[in-house]
Amino acid sequence: MNDEGSIAPLAILGVMLSLVLGLVVISADQVFQQQRSLNTVSDSLALDLADLKLQPKTKLDFAMAVGELAQLSQGLHGPAVSLAQFWQPSESRVSVRICQQNRLRWLPLTGLLSKSTLPDVCVTSVAENR
Amino acid sequence: MKIREIIRDDKGSAIIEFVVLGLLAQCLILTFGLGALQLQRQQLSVTLASRQAVRLMTQDVGAGGRLDSLSQDLESSFGLSEGTLTLTVRPENPEAGQMVSVTATIDATHATSTMRMPR
Numbered sequence: 403m404n405d406e407g408s409i410a411p412l413a414i415l416g417v418m419l420s421l422v423l424g425l426v427v428i429s430a431d432q433v434f435q436q437q438r439s440l441n442t443v444s445d446s447l448a449l450d451l452a453d454l455k456l457q458p459k460t461k462l463d464f465a466m467a468v469g470e471l472a473q474l475s476q477g478l479h480g481p482a483v484s485l486a487q488f489w490q491p492s493e494s495r496v497s498v499r500i501c502q503q504n505r506l507r508w509l510p511l512t513g514l515l516s517k518s519t520l521p522d523v524c525v526t527s528v529a530e531n532r
Numbered sequence: 533m534k535i536r537e538i539i540r541d542d543k544g545s546a547i548i549e550f551v552v553l554g555l556l557a558q559c560l561i562l563t564f565g566l567g568a569l570q571l572q573r574q575q576l577s578v579t580l581a582s583r584q585a586v587r588l589m590t591q592d593v594g595a596g597g598r599l600d601s602l603s604q605d606l607e608s609s610f611g612l613s614e615g616t617l618t619l620t621v622r623p624e625n626p627e628a629g630q631m632v633s634v635t636a637t638i639d640a641t642h643a644t645s646t647m648r649m650p651r
Contacts, residue, residue, distance in 0.1 A: 408539050409549055416553075420561065431572060438579050439643070445583075446647040449590075453650050470648075473631060477644040 429506045433523060436505055439478060440525045444500045446474050448529035451488075451496040456531050462496070464488050471500060480505045486524060499526040574641040577610045577617070581636035582645040585619050589632050590647050596621055612638065 450470050454460055467488045475483040480502060487499035501524040585602060588595045599619045607617050618637040626632040629651040635644045 406540060406542050408541050409544070409553075411539060413553055417557075424564075428568070431568075435572075435575055435579075438576070442579065442583055442645050446586075446645070450648045453648070457651060474646050474648070477633060477646055 429509070432506055433504065433520065436480070436502065436523050437525060440483070440500060440502055440523060441527070443471070443475050443478060443483065444498055444525045444527035445529075447471055447500065448496055448498050448527040450474065451498065452494070452529035452531040455490075455494070455496060462490065467498065471498075475500075478502075487526075491528075494532070495528060495530045497526065497528045499524060571641070573610075574638045575643070577606075577612070578636040578638055578641050578643040579645075581606045581610075581617055581619065582634045582643045585621070585634040585636065586632060586645040586647045589621060589626065589634060590649055593626070593628075593649070596624055 447467070447470055451462060451467055454466070454470075455462055464485070468485050471483060471485050483500050483502045485498065486501045487497075489497050491497055501522045504520050504523055507521060581603075584606065585599060588598070588602060599621065603617050603619050604614070606612075607614060610617075616638055620635045620637070622633045622635075623630070626649050628649050630649050631646055632649055633644055633646045635642055
């Protein structure tokens with residue numbers, strides 16, 4: 403076998419591959435963090451709506467849930483949060499699904515992956531009143 | 533020198549290649565990785581701390597005075613040194629049906645959780 407040649411191309415390729423891998427890991431971590439932040443909001447919303455359900459003369463509907471979401475998500479960074487689904491599986495239970503646009507969607511490298519595979523980050527929470 | 537000649541040229545010192553690629557580059561990657569890991573740990577800690585604190589506040593109106601002890605418990609759970617985690621409540625004495633926010637801070641990392649007090 404012939405082992406002549408410079409190590410420079412190998413080193414350049416190695417560094418480039420490491421950079422790409424690093425960016426992919428960082429973007430995956432960012433999505434994870436975004437999901438956790440959204441989860442905090444969706445849990446609060448579900449608990450809030452479950453509490454509202456206990457109030458006499460209160461009829462829960464989608465518009466009311468959107469209003470509560472707007473107040474609860476005020477401190478959240480990034481694009482606006484939208485209520486994707488709201489349903490009441492039983493008399494005491496409330497379920498919500500909220501979505502936010504993937505924050506890394508428009509980044510050159512990660513955008514290529516996330517635009518087609520993960521345009522929005524969504525989470526679901528269920529709460530029950532007693 | 534042409535590019536082809538540069539690529540074919542294998543003159544050089546193996547020691548320098550080992551030191552630059554094997555030690556310096558690996559140490560840089562390790563340092564960056566450990567820093568990123570520490571940052572992620574802090575982010576997870578503040579998120580969890582703010583969630584727990586705001587939940588405590590909504591369960592008990594007088595819980596504001598117990599946030600210091602909660603903060604100490606969380607610090608020992610996360611393996612942080614004493615006084616690292618700061619919890620800030622707004623408003624300090626929330627009324628029924630009012631929104632309450634708790635911000636957890638560790639160094640420059642912070643997270644805020646908001647919930648409505650039971651009506």
